[in-house]
Amino acid sequence: MADAFETGLIEALPVLRRYALSMCRKPDIADDLVQTTVERAIAARTRFDPSMRLEPWLFRILRNAWIDSARRSGTRGVEIDITDAPEAAVHDGARATEAALMLRQTQAALAMLPAEQREVIVLVCIEGLSYAEAAEVLEIPRGTVMSRLARGRVALAEKMGIE
Amino acid sequence: MTTNDFSDETLMAYADGALDPAEAARVGAAVAADPALARRLALFSGTRDVLARAAAARPEAPVPDALMARVRATIEAGRAGAETDATVVPLRRPSVPPRPFRPMAIAAGLALALGLAGGVLVGLSLGDGVPGGLRIATLGTRGLAEALSGLPSGARAAVADGEVAIIASFRNADGELCREFELDAAERATVVSVACREAAGWQTRFAVVAGAVDTGYAPASSLETLDSYLAAIGAGAPLAPLDEAAALSAAGE
Structure with missing residues (x-):
């Protein structure tokens, strides 16, 4: 019988995978990141506070795993292109609906932002985390989340012509 | 207004x-x-x-079957491990209050682990003869200091009775040159370690057993522990190859 933690882990997989893809853009690497996250989460499950939401906790593990792999590969030349490739999201030209175009424009504008601003925007405005949850994922103060998020959104509004 | x-x-x-x-x-x-x-x-x-x-x-992105199968196998293995707990070096410390997202709490957990008999973290002083029968290769291993001083990151070299792999070089918050490396010694546990350069030579600052002697099973949490440690000492980004070479050259003089 799966317990609540294991069930939560399985249910979080699609969201985790999407978050991993937002960082590395490569499905095979994203799948490895998710697998590593699951391994670390299971090993560290006694440190999870069940009164908190599971997803932000998993996001933090995943992000640390990504930094870890980037740190290790950093000394062996660039193996991973971490610059966003907005066209990767457009998988089917026939489905270039208004929504897909808008998604593409948004991703293109996001890709032009500094990484630290893009990261908080993804967590709060795309993945729906609270400021406090994003602060926990990124291991920075809530006030820093808010200032980065505000600066990032002002820049995004400018790039997308939002007035 | x-x-x-x-x-x-x-x-x-x-x-x-x-x-x-x-x-x-x-x-x-x-x-x-x-x-x-x-x-x-x-x-x-x-x-x-x-x-x-x-x-x-965003387009629907179903979890691939292969990934789902891997995750389910991992969960099963975790459950089996929790029942026998025989092959995994115990990194879980239920006595540490569950306070996720607090780096200081993790750091406190590390300090606690140092005090455990037969614990996970070993310093240079432990060397062989750790209680519980674990035999762990450490800085005393012949050839290791030379490898730390001479090899670029990414390189491997033979040491006394095994192999060392240099993972990365970085500077800690105090500006000391530190190197992360893995030590795989025959018939001993694999150790992931961080050593920093002092006037007297390389000193082990951190070591975590990453694989048991007989199974080679490496609990992923050992690297999480390493991450926590690196965060706690303010480890900088890995040095680029040229910077690393210059730092090693300066340290050797």
Whole structure:
């Protein structure tokens, strides 16, 4: 019988995978990141506070795993292109609906932002985390989340012509 | 009333519904009375709407069957490990209060582990003869100091009765040159370690057993422990190859 933690882990997989893809853009690497996250989460499950939401906790593990792999590969030349490739999201030209175009424009504008601003925007405005949850994922103060998020959104509004 | 009365952060929190009711009411009244403030607010409500629509427009991305199978196997293995707990070096410390997201709590857990008999973290002084029968290769291993001083990151070299792999070089918050490496010694546990350069030579600062002697099973949590340690000492980014070579050369003089 799966317990609540294991069930939560399985249910979080699609969201985790999407978050991993937002960082590395490569499905095979994203799948490895998710697998590593699951391994670390299971090993560290006694440190999870069940009164908190599971997803932000998993996001933090995943992000640390990504930094870890980037740190290790950093000394062996660039193996991973971490610059966003907005066209990767457009998988089917026939489905270039208004929504897909808008998604593409948004991703293109996001890709032009500094990484630290893009990261908080993804967590709060795309993945729906609270400021406090994003602060926990990124291991920075809530006030820093808010200032980065505000600066990032002002820049995004400018790039997308939002007035 | 001017736009300067409310910061961008406050306007953003208002747009995101993250203010308490009293402050939200104050911002709402100010925005209603001040067109300039309302225009500033529109930047935040506008980006919120655009990003929410972008999130909703993302294509469905089902979890591949292969990944699902791997995850289920991992969960099964975790359950089996929890029952026997025989092959995994115990990194879990149930006595540490569960306080996720607090680096200091993790650091406290590390200090606790150092005090455990037969614990996970070993310093140079432990060497062989650790209680519990674990035999662990350490800096005393012949050839290791030379490898640390001479090899670039990514290189491997034979040492006394095994192999060392240099993972990365970085500087800690005190500016000391440190190297992360893995030591795989025959018939001993694999150790992931960090050593820093002092006047007298390389000193082990951190070591975590990454694989048991007979199974080679490496609990992923050992690297999580390493991450926590690196965060705690303010480890900088890995040195680029040229910087690393210069730092090693300077340290050897």
